[in-house]
Amino acid sequence: MASRNSKVVPEAKAALNQMKLETANELGLSNYEGMDKGNLTARQNGYVGGYMTKKLVEMAENQMSGKK
Numbered sequence: 001m002a003s004r005n006s007k008v009v010p011e012a013k014a015a016l017n018q019m020k021l022e023t024a025n026e027l028g029l030s031n032y033e034g035m036d037k038g039n040l041t042a043r044q045n046g047y048v049g050g051y052m053t054k055k056l057v058e059m060a061e062n063q064m065s066g067k068k
Contacts, residue, residue: 023051
């Protein structure tokens with residue numbers, strides 16, 4: 001089993017980073033890439049990861065059901 005922080009598909013790293021930036025932008029955290037994440041609240045950082053997870057689950061459900 002892979003360690004918790006390792007990517008199962010390393011080739012997806014760029015797409016995940018892009019998704020993280022798009023999600024942060026949607027949440028009103030512009031310039032997320034250059035920002036010091038240590039100055040953000042745990043809630044702000046958690047929202048980014050939480051919304052990414054929600055989107056990924058929706059994508060998987062759509063793919064499994066045959067929708068796009």
